[in-house]
Amino acid sequence: MNGSLKDSTTIALKQYFKMLNGHTPCDLYKLVIEEVELPLMETVMEHAKQNQTQAAAILGINRSTLRKKLKAFDLIK
Template identity: 50%
Template sequence: MSQQQQSIETCIRDNLDTYFRDLDGTEPTGLYDMLVKLVEKPLLDVVMTQAGQNQSRAAEWLGLNRNTLRKKLLEHNLLK
């Protein structure tokens, strides 16, 4: 695992620890979907910016079908 991957993983773990601490014993619901949406939007936004808004290039970088990427961009209101 690269240093960058460890850094991202550590950041996610730290934030999840804080999230659970802030819940103060309250049980979360829909945690998986919430987390995926929170990570997916900035991921798509940054990748699209780095790819110069080229959906084909961004889809390739993400390992997604272009149509799947377009659907996700629409879901997150990221089409420019």
């Protein structure tokens, strides 16, 4: 595996700042979390073959917290 999540994040943020052409971003923390959380949930659930207990363990969160997030993203009913 080339690169790390840290490296990928740094590259993406530098590209984002470059695209802003000197403008100051607002609510950057919220934006990053919103952009990352959905694909994180989708990918972990796929890796865990939709097993919520296993996905919660992979993420290091409580299964009920995972269920709330999955519902919020309309990944489960």
